[in-house]
Amino acid sequence: xxNSASPNIQDSRALRDPAFDLDSPGTVLFSSELxxxxxxxxxxxxxxxxxxxxxRFRADETAYMRAYGISESDMQLVRERDWSAxxxxxxxxxxxxxxxxxxxxxLWHIGAHNVGIDAEAxxxxxxxxxxxxxxxxx
Amino acid sequence: MAKxxxxxxxxxxxxxxxxxxxGMAQGFDARWAPWFEGTRPVQQWLEELQPTQLVxxxxxxxxxxxxxxxPTLAIGVAQQFEQADEGWGKRPWPTMPGDPKFAMALTEYLxxxxxxxxxxxxxxxxxxGVYSWFPYLMDxxxxxxxxxxxxxxxxxxxxxxxxLARLGRELRAAVESNPAGERVLVIATxxxxxxxxxxRFGISNQEFDRRFLKTLPAGLETLMAxxxxxxxxxxxxxxxxxxxxxxxxxxxxxxxxxxxxxxxxPQITGCGVLAMIEP
Numbered sequence: 001x002x003n004s005a006s007p008n009i010q011d012s013r014a015l016r017d018p019a020f021d022l023d024s025p026g027t028v029l030f031s032s033e034l035x036x037x038x039x040x041x042x043x044x045x046x047x048x049x050x051x052x053x054x055x056r057f058r059a060d061e062t063a064y065m066r067a068y069g070i071s072e073s074d075m076q077l078v079r080e081r082d083w084s085a086x087x088x089x090x091x092x093x094x095x096x097x098x099x100x101x102x103x104x105x106x107l108w109h110i111g112a113h114n115v116g117i118d119a120e121a122x123x124x125x126x127x128x129x130x131x132x133x134x135x136x137x138x
Numbered sequence: 139m140a141k142x143x144x145x146x147x148x149x150x151x152x153x154x155x156x157x158x159x160x161g162m163a164q165g166f167d168a169r170w171a172p173w174f175e176g177t178r179p180v181q182q183w184l185e186e187l188q189p190t191q192l193v194x195x196x197x198x199x200x201x202x203x204x205x206x207x208x209p210t211l212a213i214g215v216a217q218q219f220e221q222a223d224e225g226w227g228k229r230p231w232p233t234m235p236g237d238p239k240f241a242m243a244l245t246e247y248l249x250x251x252x253x254x255x256x257x258x259x260x261x262x263x264x265x266x267g268v269y270s271w272f273p274y275l276m277d278x279x280x281x282x283x284x285x286x287x288x289x290x291x292x293x294x295x296x297x298x299x300x301x302l303a304r305l306g307r308e309l310r311a312a313v314e315s316n317p318a319g320e321r322v323l324v325i326a327t328x329x330x331x332x333x334x335x336x337x338r339f340g341i342s343n344q345e346f347d348r349r350f351l352k353t354l355p356a357g358l359e360t361l362m363a364x365x366x367x368x369x370x371x372x373x374x375x376x377x378x379x380x381x382x383x384x385x386x387x388x389x390x391x392x393x394x395x396x397x398x399x400x401x402x403x404p405q406i407t408g409c410g411v412l413a414m415i416e417p
Contacts (some may be wrong), residue, residue, distance in 0.1 A: 018337070114339075134371065137353070
């Protein structure tokens with residue numbers, strides 16, 4: 001399994017204080033466009049809410065996904081556990097989380113992948129405390 | 139006449155629920171013990187307050203609904219509400235009791251008089267949006283009926299803060315139109331600051347959370363004037379869920395006052411609670 005999120009010397013840079021902006025890749029806002037783009041992907045991922053489906057997926061990931069009409073490129077992202085790209089492909093975090101749960105990963109693995117570090121480093125870095133108030137709340 | 143006797147705003151997060159179960163079995167760890175201790179006064183207050191109905195405004199996290207049909211606003215009308223299995227198995231808790239008669243009267247008023255077109259759910263599995271904090275506030279057996287109102291917080295466009303406040307005001311009118319002598323507690327749950335996707339994963343703005351808790355009782359208009367986008371910018375995307383708390387505050391009168399609030403941040407989600415009472 002490819003793991004593109006290996007810990008490295010860039011950890012400190014990856015973990016700089018998060019900025020107060022809503023731009024990608026800091027934030028992936030689940031827009032209507034993403035919802036439409038990811039409809040099949042999310043449908044497949046949410047099928048794993050049903051625990052009987054989890055071993056079926058693990059037994060043959062490709063066959064399981066093919067039955068949901070997942071594109072070849074999205075299937076590849078799932079096989080690679082490329083959580084960050086799956087979000088950009090229209091996967092909703094809460095749906096992608098069901099895939100992670102099925103393969104023995106957690107929210108921390110997804111977050112770590114998004115940030116570009118490993119899950120243990122992510123856990124250690126949280127909460128990533130920021131300070132600042134929006135206009136009107138000061 | 140039924141009346142609203144008070145309100146609670148409270149955060150939710152999956153770990154809050156799992157840590158309760160672990161804490162009860164083997165003691166709370168250092169991060170979560172403060173939250174358990176900090177919510178005890180609310181649990182005791184509720185025992186004295188003796189509400190007879192709980193209206194819970196929460197958000198589902200794709201554990202019951204999916205994108206085939208995602209309701210912006212939905213109400214549960216059922217004898218009982220199951221716990222949703224979020225993929226890791228259900229926690230060892232019973233179903234929550236509902237009261238279809240009460241919920242039907244609310245629905246009738248909200249749809250016909252208030253013109254709030256709620257999706258009516260006769261089956262509604264509740265996820266950590268309700269189950270994570272519920273055991274902190276309510277000992278089993280759970281006898282007080284719950285009427286859940288689910289608000290879309292997963293998919294843009296989200297309902298506006300103003301719309302949710304209006305829902306709260308209409309909820310009050312609906313309760314007051316009910317001839318039964320119910321004592322209704324309105325609970326809203328969401329947030330507080332957190333973001334669980336993107337490179338801003340794990341952001342926590344405790345100053346922002348604390349300010350929100352202290353401002354809400356007397357500053358609903360001030361907080362609603364801040365666009366939801368700014369909540370997301372400063373508190374993380376999931377901080378938009380704080381707009382659910384506006385429905386709770388708006389369901390109470392101007393004279394309602396805060397009796398308790400508490401805040402801590404155990405892990406990645408700000409955990410706050412605010413209890414308010416009517417005079």
